[in-house]
Amino acid sequence: MSVPVADELIRPDEPRVQAVSRRTTSDRVFRAVVRASGALTLGVMVLIGLFLTIRAWDALRVAGFKFFTTTAWQPELGRFGVLGALVGTLLIAVIALVIAVPVSLCTALFVTEYAPARLRRPLTSFVDVLAAVPSIIYGLWGKYFLQDRVIPLSRWLGTHLGFIPFFQTKDAHERGSYSASTFIAGLVVALMIVPICTAVMREVFSQAPPGEKEGALALGGTKWSVIRTVVLPFGKGGIVGGSMLGLGRALGETIAVTLIISPLFDPRALTHVLHQGGNSIASLIALRFSEANDFGISALMAAGLTLFVITLIVNAFAAVIVARSRSGAATEI
Amino acid sequence: MAVQAPLRSETESETVVEERIRPQGFRTADAFDLLGGAFGSFCLAYLLYERLTPLSGGFGFFVTWYAFFLATTWFLARNRLGELEARDQLARVVVGTVAIGLLIPLTIIVGYTISRGYHALRPQFFTQDLSKVGPLSKSTEGGGSAAIVGSFEMVGIATLLAVPLGIATAIFLNEIGGRLARPLRMIVDAMSAIPSIVAGLFVYAAFILALHQQQTGFAAALALSVLMLPTVARTAEVVLRLVPGGLREASLALGGGEWATVRKVVLPTARTGLLTAVILGIARIVGETAPLILTSLGNTSFNANPFKGKQDALPLFIFRLVRFPQPAQIDRAWAGALALLGLVLVLFIVARLIGGRGPGHIGRIKRLRLARKGLA
Helix, strand or coil: CCCCCCHHHHCCCCCCCCCCCCCCHHHHHHHHHHHHHHHHHHHHHHHHHHHHHHHHHHHHHHHHHHHHCCCCEEHHHCEECCHHHHHHHHHHHHHHHHHHHHHHHHHHHHHHHHCCHHHHHHHHHHHHHHHHCCHHHHHHHHHHHHHHHHHHHHHHHHHHCCCCHHHCCCCCCCCHHHCCEHHHHHHHHHHHHHHHHHHHHHHHHCCCCHHHHHHHHHCCCCHHHHHHHHHHHHCHHHHHHHHHHHHHHHHHCCHHHHHHCCECCCHHHHCCCCCEEECCHHHHHHHHCCCCCHHHHHHHHHHHHHHHHHHHHHHHHHHHHHHHCCCCCCCCC | CCCHHHHHHHHHHHHCCCCCCCCCCCCHHHHHHHHHHHHHHHHHHHHHHHHHCCCCCHHHHHHHHHHHHHHHHHHHHHHHHCHHHHHHHHHHHHHHHHHHHCHHHHHHHHHHHHHHHCCCCCHHHHCCCCCCCCCCCCCCCCCCHHHHHHHHHHHHHHHHHHHHHHHHHHHHHHHHCCCCHHHHHHHHHHHCCCCHHHHHHHHHHHHHHCCCCCCCHHHHHHHHHHHHHHHHHHHHHHHHHCCCHHHHHHHHHCCCCHHHHHHHHHHHHCHHHHHHHHHHHHHHHHCCCHHHHHHCECCCCCCCCCCCCCECCHHHHHHHHCCCCCHHHHHHHHHHHHHHHHHHHHHHHHHHHHCCCCCCCCCHHHHHHHHHCCCC
């Protein structure tokens, strides 16, 4: 039955020749150098945490857990804590997010869905220029240009919506009581975090599966219904992740906030975001550093450590969320 | 009557020529709707805001106008095309106006900086320092030469430190990989989010306090390199990832080792992209102020030695002067801001011009050179 086969065709398999090459010296050196660089980069990050902790230790030992419940900042008197600055930081960041997320969402949708193809690159560049403008120029702009123009709005909100707890102000009709406020700082920071939020969202939206989009169109959907039913659900992870990356940036913003706000430590007064006065951990460090003694510096290190840990946690969450979204891990900023 | 109605619509539908439906197309009628809506809502807002109610202020007027504009758009689209299309049109208009509106703050920032800064930005700004400037000097006396030189030195040193390390890290992540690569990529991501003031605190703790150093330009450069490193590493990694794997395999198949492959194939292919990474890194740090407050302190007189004594930098110069009460000092600060903004924008534009092409892109000049050699 079987076809006769020539003997030479059924000889047993020989082991395949495997190309094994020893690494040359230059390759070994190359690997070692590159590995060492990677390790050094890792090491810098570890060192940052380590040194901040060492220097903060003095202050943290004295203050104990009270460091997180005290609002005043008077290290010379032994009465200091990060609560006031922390509340201020969070308020600025929340205001920035409330404004920046819708704007970024619209910009990202416009670039990926609405804009004609030849406009996409220039638009992206324009958004990126916003990220390249130094933060001190944002600060100057916020202080000298934006503030005067926002105060009428603040006053209108304070006069007519003053019953909302956040919008309460003391002298609702005084122009002066609206300057240097958390709200203005939040506005400026919002503008500064729009580029990073937009970049993440744009990346995720552009990976929305074209098949599903075409399917939605073929079922008679309009552009908006395609966005609502395909693009937005698909990009949910990117929206959340991008917002959180923006949050991380907003928490750490220093100079723009320092230039705009006038420092205030009472958390109750801080929640009146339209009223004069605000605070943030980063601006606390920038303002108090030059006049601090050794113990004061240790206290500032403790504040810096708090900020460092918070931004790390926020960014780690953001990274996990972006990576887990359906679009895969290829999100580059 | 009740029986006739469907009949009539049937006969009508036979005569109607079916219009081609294009889901993306922007028709002339849409443009007229938008223009008409904008004009009509402007008039309505003007009437309501300026004539009928005792309101005033540019911002409030603008908000009222925008609200009316959206409402008009919706009604127009509903009348002409129906409920579903109206919602689509409304979404299109909201998304479009917000995205285009984002250009407004950018234009204002650049325009305002120019208008405030150009009075004091004269040639002497680049040649004089502030050592002879008194409280009553005019804003055209004295300048930021100390700050400019300091900025260049700090950024130069930071670049020398951060670029090799950043590119080596990117090569590690992309070419060698292994178990360390994943955590390292996460760390680099986390590093890019370090608040700049924390980088300053770190250098103050680890370099100035621990090693008993002075506050110098070099200390500032260390802090800046901590901020620059992740930017360079991440951008460079993206660029290296774009180098086609086939090129690497070809090099390895020809007997090239890893080092030879990276040096002769991967890096040259990605050259323009790596240059972009470096320039973006520089643009990131040249305007950083917060770490310098802690590490280099600033200086009103000229100091070109980054290793000894306090040194000034452009952002510090601005930050210090803008808190003076004298208008002349504030004018000088704006001149500094204009110089800084110009520098950053030039860097950014250069980065865009050389970047943005794929790896291995052959430009016009290079093609000519190759043609002369008879290669292309």
